[in-house]
Amino acid sequence: MEICKKNVFFIYLGVLMFFSIQVSNFSSATDTITTDQPLSGTHTIVSNGDIFELGFFNAAPGFYPRNAYYICMLYKQVFSSTLTIVWIANREYPVRGGLFSSHLMISNGNLILQNERNKAIWSTGLNSSSSNDVQAVLLDNGNLELRDGPNSSAAVLWRSFDHPSDTWLPGAKLKLGSPLLTSWKSSTDPSPGQYSLEVDSKTNSLVMVWNGSKSYWSSGPWDDRLKTFKGFPETGTDLSFKLNLNESYITYTVSSTSTYRLVMGFSGQLMQYKREANAQEWSMIESAPKDRCEVYNYCGSFGICNNKSQKDPCRCAPGFNKPLTEEPYLNIFYGGCVRKTYLRCNKENDTFFAIDNIKLDTGSTTAVWTSLVMACANACLDNCVCNAYTYDGGKCFMWTTNAFNLQQLDANQGHTFFLRLAAPNTSTATSNISPAALNISPATSNKAKTKDPKVRRIVLAVVLSSLLAAAVFFVGLYCCISSRIRTKRTQTDEKQQSRELLEGGIIDDDGEQICHLNLRDIIPATNAFSEENKLGEGGFGPVYKGKLPNGMDVAIKRLSKQSSQGLTEFKNEVILIIKLQHKNLVRLLGYCVEGDEKLLIYEYMPNKSLDVLLFDSLKCRELDWDKRMKIINGTTRGLQYLHEDSRHRIIHRDLKASNILLDDEMNPKISDFGTARIFGCKQIDDSTQRIVGTFGYMSPEYALGGVISEKSDIYSFGVLLLEIISGKKATRFVHNDQKYSLVAYAWESWCETEGVSIIDEALCGSYSLKEVMSCVHIALLCVQDHPKDRPTISQIVYMLSNDNNLPIPKQPTFSNVLTGDQQSGSSKLSSFSINEATQTEIEAR
Incomplete structure (x- = not known):
């Protein structure tokens, strides 16, 4: 019995020691990273006032990908499982596994993040010479400072406030001339998204921008007398903004005991959060724009936004589905909508579906003057890359790329949006919205006129006799050529690929069809491949400058018949490059395969190679x-x-x-x-x-x-x-x-x-x-x-x-x-x- 008691005592002592070690491993009493004390594994540093914490965290615990870790700064919340992240160092380059062998360290005067293979995947990127006492200190205002010495008076070499992510903390001086904040890509992906908060230098207004170019919300101009923006924030007086044009920065302060933060949300709204003193949870007290449908591309491509729907304002246009995402259980439309049946440039069978009372963004359309709506429809049918059109007062607008920012309005408002659909989509789409103008192609509209019984009987007799003759012919033909087909089956792979390229188009790994252009559009675009339009020539063939019907300048690579690049390489290049999205990779816009011609259509580079x-x-x-x-x-x-x-x-x-x-x-x-x-x-x-x-x-x-x-x-x-x-x-x-x-x-x-x-x-x-x-x-x-x-x-x-x-x-x-x-x-x-x-x-x- 005495032995049991001793064993229990040692077990209890061991448990206490284990938990004390674990506590020391998961937290750190210091607020500093030094050359001798790097950050790795589950170690963190905490600001002196126990407000902010910095370490390796999964940006969205429990979500995919689970093995992606980031250097995150967050509000230290002991009793909450929700991470309130305010800054991320390596937004674009997460640590993939090997958490305990990755390090955030001081080296050569820089703060450097090395992954498990000792590769530097993030750095402060300083070139200045510094002492051996460089330290990184986490402050109570949420600023991470790299100092050239151990004292608070040491020169500051770098600060996180100069490199914000999606969150603006009180006191942070954000530099003008570049995006102040950039949203996350999604709720679980902290890489830079499509939305940013900037200052318009012409009006001195806070503006929100989509994709680096499209402004869709403004706070109103800066009022230097009142020291505030005209339209934001609309409620509350706790925030006081300061715009310093001489020193090129903007900041704000808080005049209450509550904690505030401004977040550029991944859904395109600027949100103001507030947390009362000693509280754990945050409440959103302000958002701009208030109407989610005013956010540009809120519902993605071919998504229709309806601000009267409180739960989910987005739905896909008829003939489109919401794509599968990594968050299928969330109502996230940032991926847009995809076609149920892809267009195959079939003028005879493609139809138009009319959606009434739509607010349209025509900024990315091709405009053509015409006096007839039928001419507008036919112009769209004749253009293989035309997805939709609208007609307004003698002007025809055609969408040759994806349609963004579609918004449903009340009756008798907005425009009618004619959406181009492949034939199989028509029957499923007609039950959703207005059936008007379902089919205005001349070829299909003529079919409705054959209602005479005699005409129908004659047509039926001709069709039946033709089918019978065809059946007899093909039975005989089958007997003659079946053996030849079997012997040539092994030689038809490339021809089959050619047929797929011609008839069905190239389908990438995600089931999306890549844009196929017609040769009849490319020939006039290049002036029939004239020498004047020739840009150069390589081993695979010449390259020409062209101007598409929508006015876009392109470079068209024409593979020579003697080229070593066959259909295998051609298809490889199309499928591969269409998925590569990076500012330092050339963008492929489409392709064309007709007869012996194989063409690739790229964005045009004015400064050549x-x-x-x-x-x-x-x-x-x-x-x-x-x-x-x-x-x-x-x-x-x-x-x-x-x-x-x-x-x-x-x-x-x-x-x-x-x-x-x-x-x-x-x-x-x-x-x-x-x-x-x-x-x-x-x-x-x-x-x-x-x-x-x-x-x-x-x-x-x-x-x-x-x-x-x-x-x-x-x-x-x-x-x-x-x-x-x-x-x-x-x-x-x-x-x-x-x-x-x-x-x-x-x-x-x-x-x-x-x-x-x-x-x-x-x-x-x-x-x-x-x-x-x-x-x-x-x-x-x-x-x-x-x-x-x-x-x-x-x-x-x-x-x-x-x-x-x-x-x-x-x-x-x-x-x-x-x-x-x-x-x-x-x-x-x-x-x-x-x-x-x-x-x-x-x-x-």
């Missing part, structure tokens, strides 16, 4: 060092998206200067995904016997052995980086009148002058020598022979902003680089470029 400027002796002077660094950084972000952040891991396989397009602001966009390869989440490498790409940019393991990995693209990026620095083309590099390898020359330059001698003379000395030398160093790390020696794209992103302690590169052997006489053809590319004439296919050894 990088090689057009970089390798021209005169135009290269337009590329100063700042522009070149902008192109380098943008390309790395696009490549990082392909390798790490997109839904699929994608290896480009043909990264080069001619595949980097430049928009009107010289932002780079990676193009040409015909040869791209999708990798599985855990797949490291792959191999192929079909080598596609451009010599001079190929990694040794790929050119000689067909081995593909992310490091193949890294090698190509290294060559591209050397081209940008030197202004010399890797595939035609000549030094001292001798054919030479650019990689070899860069190595020689780095050994002798630390890369100085390779710098493009066109820069005329107007560059940061430290930045250039760092870029040469990074490029040589990328072109090392062995893939394991090359950095990942995340490491490159980190190196470009933090050039300290770069590893020493190993000398490349240059075994796979071809000299100038081994390159075929000369580049005629003068604009939008898809592939050079050096596109090559070889058999792997």
